[in-house]
Amino acid sequence: MFDIITPEEQTLTKRQCEAGELYYDALDGNRRAQRQFAEALAYSDLPIQLQPTLEADFLADWEKRAPVSHRFTKTQIIDRVNQNVEYWDFRIAGEIPDENNGERFIGGLPKKLPEQPAPKLSFAGSNKFLRTSVRELGLDIQWETIYNSRGARVDLIKEAFEEFASRAEDSDEVAAVKLLLTSSGINTGVLGTTGHVAVSGATTNPALTPTTAVQALADAIAQANTHVVNGKQVNFTKFALVVNPALVPMIKQALTGMSLTYVPGSSGGVQLQQQVDLGADLDVVGFSWLKTAFSGSDKYWFLIPIDGRRKGLVRVKAAGEEDPSFWIKSTGGFIYPNGGDIPVLDGQFTNETYEAKTRYVVDGGVVDNAGIIYSNGTNAA
Incomplete structure (x- = not known):
């Protein structure tokens, strides 16, 4: 009913x-x-x-x-349709003078120097532009x-x-x-180039295999946390790993470690299964649209920070x-x-x-x- x-x-x-x-x-x-x-x-x-x-x-x-x-994008609302709209966020306007003891300002609330006005937190443009698109479809019922x-x-x-x-x-x-792919490969115009291409040891663009996945992902997480935003090094603790669905079982298996502890004097032992600790939470996302967008993306993978208030990749919608x-x-x-x-x-x-x-x-x-x-x-x- x-x-x-x-x-x-x-x-x-x-x-x-x-x-x-x-x-x-x-x-x-x-x-x-x-x-x-x-x-x-x-x-x-x-x-x-x-x-x-x-x-x-x-x-x-x-x-x-x-x-x-x-699982790897956030929503951003803008107030216009089919027009480029500058993304605004909060930032401290102007330069922050050295603090009382000559210390460099690196974040938080700045100290107020005697007889000087307090710095202001302003809602300002970022020179980054977002846009919505109208999608319509008629239906012959x-x-x-x-x-x-x-x-x-x-x-x-x-x-x-x-x-x-x-x-x-x-x-x-x-x-x-x-945002991730064009018809010919990785969308470097959105994702960037320098510092964004994965490097593991001496290997650039490492593949995720049963024997290399753990080290490659650990190196990628460390690499992500070398990036700097507004003069401060980032510290991401939660990521989405976006891959073709066929890779998901292997990656999850690779991220599950196995250790054996043998008890002296006994004929057997104790088997303990434990998760690999990469130093961050990892959501393995099988995304079938990768193959739809680019047929050669079988081995492609994308490590995307998803924690905190900061927005990375977004779904842009109209108010x-x-x-x-x-x-x-x-x-x-x-x-x-x-x-x-x-x-x-x-x-x-x-x-x-x-x-x-x-x-x-x-x-x-x-x-x-x-x-x-x-x-x-x-x-x-």
């Missing part, structure tokens, strides 16, 4: 609530409701009245989804099929909007993978449009017979009588690439 939305709960009109109740009853297999739904579909503006109900179902389905890329089935195929509406939600989820993944939306509109004319309140379709009912469309405003961006380390897995510069 489905919960019925009441006008008091959602400030809907009586007709919108009746349309939602009829829709849910038809979905639940009530044959009488299905026949009524089919008739109302052909002769009234039923799909228009269903908009709030379908939108509620659509957003409920969207909320259940968990895009993989959310088979209204005629629903009508011809006498309402039995009302499930096509639910399936259509589940597909909408799935494609909106894919939009998050596409925005994220394009007020953080979630996908959709709407249904009529392409045909309606009349009100005898001055009544319920419109009746003026003309023949077809699939083109109503138009459905989904809209999602999202794109990928980078606020700070410090600490991001990557490798193409070739063991060569």
Whole structure:
């Protein structure tokens, strides 16, 4: 059964609530409701009245989804659509004078020197620009099929909007993978070059194998923590390791160490399994969109800091449009017979009588690439 939305709960009109109740009853297999739904579909503006109900179902389905890329990106809201917007953050304006004992200011709250104004923390531009993109998709819902089935195929509406939600989820993944890869390889324009290419011992671009993964990742974490942000060396303690899903089992196995402790005087021993300590928490993320973006990315890996308030790779969204939306509109004319309140379709009912469309405003961006380390897995510069 489905919960019925009441006008008091959602400030809907009586007709919108009746349309939602009829829709849910038809979905639940009530044959009488299905026949009524089919008739109302052909002769009234039923799909228009269903908009709030379908939108509620659509957003409920969207909320259940968990895009993989959310494990290594954060959300950043900007106030414009299809325009470059400078990223602003807090910083201390101007130079900080030497402290009382000639000490160099390295962070925290600066000391206030006698008879000098206190330094100010300002919200200022960073010379880094972010942008959203409008993504839209129309949908040809088979209204005629629903009508011809006498309402039995009302499930096509639910399936259509589940597909909408799935494609909106894919939009998050596409925005994220394009930060990592271009059609020809690693996106160095976003991720950087100097200091970002993984080096392990004498090997540049080390591959992750059962015998090399632990050392390569330990070196990459140490390399990430040599980066400097605003004059201060970073100290990341949590990372996402983004790889093709086929590499995940091997990497997890490699990160599980095995030690044997033999008890003197006994014929057997005690076997102890323990996790390898890399000095940081590591979330191994299998991201299938890597292969979709670039077919030669089988051995590629990306170590991305994900801890703290600092933002690195981001999902850029527009204020007020953080979630996908959709709407249904009529392409045909309606009349009100005898001055009544319920419109009746003026003309023949077809699939083109109503138009459905989904809209999602999202794109990928980078606020700070410090600490991001990557490798193409070739063991060569």
